[in-house]
Amino acid sequence: RKEVEQDPGPFNVPEGATVAFNCTYSNSASQSFFWYRQDCRKEPKLLMSVYSSGNEDGRFTAQLNRASQYISLLIRDSKLSDSATYLCVVNKAAGNKLTFGGGTRVLVKP
Amino acid sequence: DVKVTQSSRYLVKRTGEKVFLECVQDMDHENMFWYRQDPGLGLRLIYFSYDVKMKEKGDIPEGYSVSREKKERFSLILESASTNQTSMYLCASSSPRVTYEQYFGPGTRLTVT
Numbered sequence: 001r002k003e004v005e006q007d008p009g010p011f012n013v014p015e016g017a018t019v020a021f022n023c024t025y026s027n028s029a030s031q032s033f034f035w036y037r038q039d040c041r042k043e044p045k046l047l048m049s050v051y052s053s054g055n056e057d058g059r060f061t062a063q064l065n066r067a068s069q070y071i072s073l074l075i076r077d078s079k080l081s082d083s084a085t086y087l088c089v090v091n092k093a094a095g096n097k098l099t100f101g102g103g104t105r106v107l108v109k110p
Numbered sequence: 111d112v113k114v115t116q117s118s119r120y121l122v123k124r125t126g127e128k129v130f131l132e133c134v135q136d137m138d139h140e141n142m143f144w145y146r147q148d149p150g151l152g153l154r155l156i157y158f159s160y161d162v163k164m165k166e167k168g169d170i171p172e173g174y175s176v177s178r179e180k181k182e183r184f185s186l187i188l189e190s191a192s193t194n195q196t197s198m199y200l201c202a203s204s205s206p207r208v209t210y211e212q213y214f215g216p217g218t219r220l221t222v223t
Contacts, residue, residue, distance in 0.1 A: 008150065034210055043200060043214035044153070087152070089210070096141050096160055096209050097168070102152035 001026055004090050004101035011106045013078045020074040021104045023088030033064055033071045036087040038103065044087055047073075078108045113137070114215035116201055122221045129188040131218050133201030141204045142184035143168075143212065144176060146197040153200065159184055160206065191222045 006023045013019040025033075033050040048055065050062040050071050061074040075082055088101035117132035135142065143158040145168075155168030157176040165176050173195060177185040184203075188195055198219050202212040 004152075032210060043216055044212075045214070046211045049210065091210055096143075096158060096204070096206070097155060098210065098212065099155075100145075100153040102150055 002102075003027060003099050004088055006086075006088050006101040006104045008102060009105040009107075011104065013075075013082075013106060013108045015078060015080060015108055015110050017078050018074065018076050019078055019106060020072060021086070021106075022070045022072045023101050023104075024068075024070045025088075025090045025099075026069070027090070027092055028066075028069060030069075030090045030092050032091040033062075034089040034091075034098075035060075035062060035071075035073050036089055036100070038085045038087055040084070044100075047086070075106070078106075080108050080110065082106060083108045114201060114203055114213050116199075116215040116218050118218050119216060120219050120221075122223065123188075123191050124223055125192060127188075127191050127222075129191050129220065129222075131186040131188075131199055131201075131220070133184045133186070133203075133215055134182050135184075135201075135203040135213070135215075136182065137203065137205070137213070138181065139203035139213075140181070140206050141209065141212075142178065143202040143204075144174075144184065144186045145200045145202065146170070146195075147200055147217070148197050156186065188220075191220075193222050196220060196222045 035047040036044040038044040085103040
């Protein structure tokens with residue numbers, strides 16, 4: 001079983017709609033969680049951290065469910081520029097190593 | 111702006127060749143990483159380094175080695191390239207104070223024939 005699993009998609013989303021997707025992690029000792037964004041043929045970049053209480057950054061909302069071991073990302077009022085692959089990232093312990101999921105591809109269409 | 115550069119965007123090598131991939135960062139970051147990214151498998155950590163001349167194995171170090179002689183430079187070496195090492199290779203760096211924010215280079219698409 002992969003440590004971090006994501007639905008690869010693609011999620012085809014009409015412009016202006018809301019899309020949400022999850023990521024599950026297998027190690028209950030995982031300590032911190034993040035979403036990275038990777039545009040087509042570009043490098044990954046940090047999108048946001050995921051806090052236990054949930055957090056929002058503009059149109060993006062991230063949630064953590066430790067009991068069920070998943071995190072989620074919700075994008076409201078989708079823009080064409082939101083089309084990208086969203087990578088779920090887990091840090092198992094305080095330190096330098098991150099574990100990346102395979103990514104969920106989102107395509108926002110006019 | 112953090113900048114991470116990689117020596118080549120595209121590289122084609124033959125089976126058995128020794129391959130060097132170079133990565134340079136300009137933010138004085140202590141931590142540097144090498145990943146490979148394959149469809150369906152995501153990013154997998156090959157090696158990382160948290161200081162000059164220090165290195166640690168990641169999840170898939172077999173067939174690879176690394177070198178960190180200077181703080182800004184981290185090299186990935188394929189001692190004898192094989193076709194299953196055809197992949198996108200991404201280098202990243204981070205500060206030890208903000209370890210979760212890794213800055214990636216543009217990647218090197220390596221094809222081994």
